[in-house]
Amino acid sequence: xxxxxxxxxxxxLSILATSLLAxxxxxxxxxxxLSASLYKDFPPYSYVADGKQMGIDVDxxxxxxxxxxxxxxxRLVGADENVEDxxxxxxxxxxxxxxxxxxxxxxxxxDNAFSEKVDKVKFVAPYQLEQVVFAFDTNKVGKQPTLANxxxxxxxxxxxxxxxxxxxxxxxxxxSKNIHHFDSLSKAAAALKAGEIAGxxxxxxxxxxxxxxxxxxxQVQSLVTPGLARSSWAMGVAxxxxxxxxxxxxxxxxASLVNDGTIKKIFEQYKVTYTPPAIAxxxxxxx
Amino acid sequence: MKSGDLFRKILLASAISxxxxxxxxxxxxxxxxxxxxxxxxxxxxxYGLGLQGQRFSPLDKLNAETVKNLVPAFVLSYGDEKQRGQxxxxxxxxxxxxxxxxxSRVFTVDAKTGEELWQYDHRLPxxxxxxxxxxxxxxxxxxxxxxxxTLDAQLVALDQDTGKVVWKEKMEDYxxxxxxxxxxxxxxxxxxxxxxxxxxxxxxxxxxxxxxxxKLIWMRPTVEGHxxxxxxxxxxxTGETNKSWPGDLWxxxxxxxxxxxxxxxxxxxxxxxxxxxxxxxxxxxxxxxxYSSSVLAINPDDGKIKWSxxxxxxxxxxxxxxxxxxxxxxxxxxxxxxKAGGHADRNGFFYVLDRTNxxxxxxxxxxxxxxxxxxxxxxxxxxxYDDANRPGAPTGADKGQSVFAAPSFLxxxxxxxxxxxxxxxxxxxxSNEWGMDIWNEPISYKKGAAYLGAGFxxxxxxxxxxxxxxxxxxxxxxxxxxxxxxxxxxxxxxTTAGNLVFxxxxxxxxKAFDAKTGQELWKFQTGSGVVGCPITWEQDGEQFVAVPSxxxxxxxxxxGEVAKSVKHLNQGGSLWVFKLPKTPA
Numbered sequence: 001x002x003x004x005x006x007x008x009x010x011x012x013l014s015i016l017a018t019s020l021l022a023x024x025x026x027x028x029x030x031x032x033x034l035s036a037s038l039y040k041d042f043p044p045y046s047y048v049a050d051g052k053q054m055g056i057d058v059d060x061x062x063x064x065x066x067x068x069x070x071x072x073x074x075r076l077v078g079a080d081e082n083v084e085d086x087x088x089x090x091x092x093x094x095x096x097x098x099x100x101x102x103x104x105x106x107x108x109x110x111d112n113a114f115s116e117k118v119d120k121v122k123f124v125a126p127y128q129l130e131q132v133v134f135a136f137d138t139n140k141v142g143k144q145p146t147l148a149n150x151x152x153x154x155x156x157x158x159x160x161x162x163x164x165x166x167x168x169x170x171x172x173x174x175x176s177k178n179i180h181h182f183d184s185l186s187k188a189a190a191a192l193k194a195g196e197i198a199g200x201x202x203x204x205x206x207x208x209x210x211x212x213x214x215x216x217x218x219q220v221q222s223l224v225t226p227g228l229a230r231s232s233w234a235m236g237v238a239x240x241x242x243x244x245x246x247x248x249x250x251x252x253x254x255a256s257l258v259n260d261g262t263i264k265k266i267f268e269q270y271k272v273t274y275t276p277p278a279i280a281x282x283x284x285x286x287x
Numbered sequence: 288m289k290s291g292d293l294f295r296k297i298l299l300a301s302a303i304s305x306x307x308x309x310x311x312x313x314x315x316x317x318x319x320x321x322x323x324x325x326x327x328x329x330x331x332x333x334y335g336l337g338l339q340g341q342r343f344s345p346l347d348k349l350n351a352e353t354v355k356n357l358v359p360a361f362v363l364s365y366g367d368e369k370q371r372g373q374x375x376x377x378x379x380x381x382x383x384x385x386x387x388x389x390x391s392r393v394f395t396v397d398a399k400t401g402e403e404l405w406q407y408d409h410r411l412p413x414x415x416x417x418x419x420x421x422x423x424x425x426x427x428x429x430x431x432x433x434x435x436x437t438l439d440a441q442l443v444a445l446d447q448d449t450g451k452v453v454w455k456e457k458m459e460d461y462x463x464x465x466x467x468x469x470x471x472x473x474x475x476x477x478x479x480x481x482x483x484x485x486x487x488x489x490x491x492x493x494x495x496x497x498x499x500x501x502k503l504i505w506m507r508p509t510v511e512g513h514x515x516x517x518x519x520x521x522x523x524x525t526g527e528t529n530k531s532w533p534g535d536l537w538x539x540x541x542x543x544x545x546x547x548x549x550x551x552x553x554x555x556x557x558x559x560x561x562x563x564x565x566x567x568x569x570x571x572x573x574x575x576x577x578y579s580s581s582v583l584a585i586n587p588d589d590g591k592i593k594w595s596x597x598x599x600x601x602x603x604x605x606x607x608x609x610x611x612x613x614x615x616x617x618x619x620x621x622x623x624x625x626k627a628g629g630h631a632d633r634n635g636f637f638y639v640l641d642r643t644n645x646x647x648x649x650x651x652x653x654x655x656x657x658x659x660x661x662x663x664x665x666x667x668x669x670x671x672y673d674d675a676n677r678p679g680a681p682t683g684a685d686k687g688q689s690v691f692a693a694p695s696f697l698x699x700x701x702x703x704x705x706x707x708x709x710x711x712x713x714x715x716x717x718s719n720e721w722g723m724d725i726w727n728e729p730i731s732y733k734k735g736a737a738y739l740g741a742g743f744x745x746x747x748x749x750x751x752x753x754x755x756x757x758x759x760x761x762x763x764x765x766x767x768x769x770x771x772x773x774x775x776x777x778x779x780x781x782t783t784a785g786n787l788v789f790x791x792x793x794x795x796x797x798k799a800f801d802a803k804t805g806q807e808l809w810k811f812q813t814g815s816g817v818v819g820c821p822i823t824w825e826q827d828g829e830q831f832v833a834v835p836s837x838x839x840x841x842x843x844x845x846x847g848e849v850a851k852s853v854k855h856l857n858q859g860g861s862l863w864v865f866k867l868p869k870t871p872a
Binding site: 039040042077078079080081082083086089095096097099107108109111113114117130132159160161162164165166168169173176177178179180181183203229230233235 | 371390411413414415416421462463488533534535536538539565566568570571572573680729730731732733734735736737738739740
C-alpha cells in the first residue's frame with residue numbers, strides 16, 4: 001500500500017520549521033533572491049556536474065531571476081510519487097520533514113485539465129513542448145522502425161513512467177516481454193549506446209541530452225504510438241496560487257525570454273531540439 | 288567506544304555475580320528471556336509479547352472485576368513539534384521502559400518514576416522522501432542493546448543504559464526510496480528485519496544479522512528469481528526465475544516486507560508477510576507475481592524458504608499481505624491440536640493455516656463487505672475472484688472503468704496487530720469497514736512528465752462507524768462479538784488472562800473490554816489518538832499497562848468522507864503508564 005500513503009502523505013500535516021518561505025514579488029525584489037525548485041539528478045535539465053548546478057532548467061531559472069533583477073537560489077529536489085506531491089513539498093506547503101518551500105518550481109506541466117485538479121498553485125509561463133519519442137539503434141531495427149519492431153527487439157524504459165506503462169500494454173502486450181526496466185533514463189541510454197538494447201522510449205529532451213554524443217547509428221525520432229492518449233505536453237513554472245503578482249511577473253519575463261530566443265539558445269547549448277509550446281506565455285500589458 | 292566496552296564488561300560481571308547469589312536484577316537480555324517472554328510477567332522484551340505475536344499476558348490481577356480501579360501512574364511527553372503517529376509498542380526490562388517515537392526517536396524512562404533516563408534522536412539526512420509515513424513501530428532488546436530501524440533505512444543498536452550508539456548498519460539506500468518503520472525481532476542471537484520502500488524499483492527481502500555486531504548473516508529476497516545469501520555466499524534463488532511475471536518485471540517486483548515478522552520456536556520458523564506487486568495495475572503483469580501479497584515461512588538458521596502461501600494472487604487492489612501471522616494451537620472437536628497460525632488480511636479474510644506446511648485450514652470474512660472475491664476455495668487455497676470488480680486496464684484516453692472495491696486498500700485490517708487469547712480461544716481483530724472507488728487517471732504527471740496514474744476515494748460503508756474491534760473464533764470462523772467505533776481503528780490489541788482486551792481509539796481513549804462478551808469495562812482519555820500497541824507487566828506486586836498516545840499514521844492523510852470522522856483529532860506524542868494499585872484509592 002506504500003504508493004497510496006506516499007501520494008497523500010502530508011495532506012493533514014502542519015508545516016514544521018520552514019527555513020525557506022515563498023515570497024511575494026516585492027519581497028523577492030527586496031531580498032534580491034528568487035528561489036526555485038528543480039528536479040535533481042535529471043540531465044540535461046537539472047543536475048550537478050563537478051560540484052556545479054548545471055542544465056537547461058538551471059539556466060532558465062537563472063535567466064528568469066536575472067530578468068527580475070535578482071539572483072537565483074536553486075534547490076535540487078527529489079521527485080515524489082507524482083507532481084501534486086512535488087508541488088506540496090516544494091511550492092505551497094513544504095515537506096513534513098522540514099525545508100520549507102521555494103518561490104517557483106520549473107518543469108511543471110501547463111495543462112488546463114490538470115490545473116483544475118491542483119488549486120493550490122498556478123501553472124504559468126509555458127516555455128517548452130516535451131514529447132515522448134524513441135531512440136533506437138539502426139543496426140538493429142533499421143532506419144524506419146515502427147512500434148512493431150519491439151515485438152521482437154528489446155527496448156529500455158525508465159521504470160514507472162508513461163513509456164513503461166504504455167509499452168507494457170501496447171500491441172496487445174506483445175512488447176512487454178522485451179522491455180528492459182532501468183531505474184533511470186541515463187542507464188537506459190547507456191545500455192543503448194553499449195548495444196545491449198535496440199531502443200529506448202522516453203521524453204525527447206531527456207533522450208537527446210543523454211545521447212548528445214551519439215554515434216550515427218543511434219537516432220532519436222517520434223514513432224506512431226497507437227493508443228497513447230497524450231504524447232506531448234507543455235512545460236512551465238508553478239507558483240503558489242495566491243502569489244498573483246509573482247505569477248504575472250514570471251509569465252511576462254518568460255515571454256520575453258522565449259521571444260528574444262534566449263530559451264532556444266539554452267536548449268541548443270545542451271544539444272536538445274527546442275520545441276516551443278503551442279500556447280506561448282502571455283505578455284500582459286502593464287497597467 | 289572503549290568506555291562503552293568497559294561499561295558493558297562491568298555490567299556483565301555484575302550480572303554474573305548476581306546470578307550466582309540471587310535473582311539477576313541487572314541481567315542483559317538473553318535468548319532465553321526472549322523465548323520465555325510470553326510467559327514471564329515482569330518484563331516485555333519482544334514485539335508481540337513473545338515472538339509468536341499472540342499479545343497475550345498471563346497476568347490476571349487486573350481483570351474484568353478490578354479494571355475499574357486502573358489509574359494513571361505517569362505520563363511522558365515526547366516534546367518538540369514532531370507530534371505525529373505514535374504507533375510503537377513499548378518494551379520493559381530491568382526497571383526501564385523503552386519506546387520508539389515518530390521521526391526515528393527513542394525514549395527510555397525509569398519504570399518506577401516515569402523520569403526520562405535518555406532520549407535518542409536519529410539524525411535524518413536532508414532531502415529524504417521516506418515512503419510510508421514517519422512512524423516507528425518499536426525496537427528489540429538483546430544483551431545490553433536496544434535495536435531499532437530508522438526512516439533512512441538504518442539499523443541502530445543503542446546501549447540500554449546510556450542511549451549511546453553501539454553499532455549502526457545501513458540496511459538499504461534511502462536515496463533509492465528505501466525506509467524502515469517496523470520493529471525488528473531477535474531469534475537466537477540474530478536480529479531479523481524486513482524492508483520498506485517506494486512502490487517501484489525495489490524488491491522486498493528479509494535479513495538476519497548478528498544482534499551483537501550488526502554483521503549480516505543471511506538475506507532472503509521475497510520475489511522469485513533473486514539470489515539469497517548466507518555468510519556472504521550465494522544461497523539459492525527465491526522460487527523459480529520468471530515463473531509468474533512477464534518480461535523483466537520480477538527484477539523490480541515489489542513485495543516489500545515493511546511490517547516485519549513473527550517467529551515460532553516450536554517449528555523454528557519465521558513468518559514474514561510481503562507487500563503488493565509492482566506496477567500497481569494488475570493488467571500490466573499477468574501471473575501470480577510470486578511472492579507478493581504472501582506469507583513466507585523461513586528457516587531462521589539459513590534464510591531458506593520452507594513454504595509460502597499467497598493471500599492475494601495477482602493483487603490488483605493494493606491489498607498487501609504484510610499483516611502478521613500469529614502462531615497458536617488450534618484445538619479441534621476430537622481433542623486433536625493442530626499447530627496453526629491466524630492472519631487477518633487487508634483483503635478482508637481471516638485465514639487459519641497449518642503452520643508446519645502452509646496448508647489452508649479455513650478462510651472467513653472478518654468484515655461485512657468483500658467485493659473482490661466470493662470466497663477462498665479450501666481445496667485449491669485460491670480466491671474465487673469476482674472479475675467484474677477488478678480495477679480496469681489503463682487504456683488510452685478513457686478514464687477507465689471506475690470500480691467500487693471493498694475493503695479499501697487501507698484494508699479490513701491494516702498494520703495494527705491482532706491478539707490471541709488461549710483462555711477464550713479467540714482472536715481479537717481491530718477491523719475497519721470501508722471501501723474505495725478506484726479508476727485509471729489519464730491526467731496525471733510524475734517528475735514533470737505525463738503519466739498514467741490511478742484515482743481513488745475511500746468511503747465508509749456505514750454512517751455511524753468505520754472501526755470495529757471483533758472477536759473471531761478460529762475454529763468456526765464466526766465473529767463472536769464486536770465493539771464499534773466511529774473513527775477507523777488504527778492501534779494494536781492486547782489480551783490477558785484476566786479476561787480483558789485492550790485497544791486504543793483515534794478519539795483518544797485506551798479501552799478495556801470483557802474478552803468473552805465484548806462489553807466495554809473501562810476507558811481513559813489520553814489527550815490524543817491512540818494508534819500504538821498496549822502492553823502489560825508486573826512490577827513490585829502491581830500490574831501495569833502502558834500505551835503510546837499520538838494521532839497520525841495513514842488515516843488522517845486521506846481526503847473524502849473518511850477525513851470527516853478524524854479531522855478534529857489533535858496530534859500528540861506521549862507515553863501513558865497506568866497501574867492497578869495494591870489498595871484501590
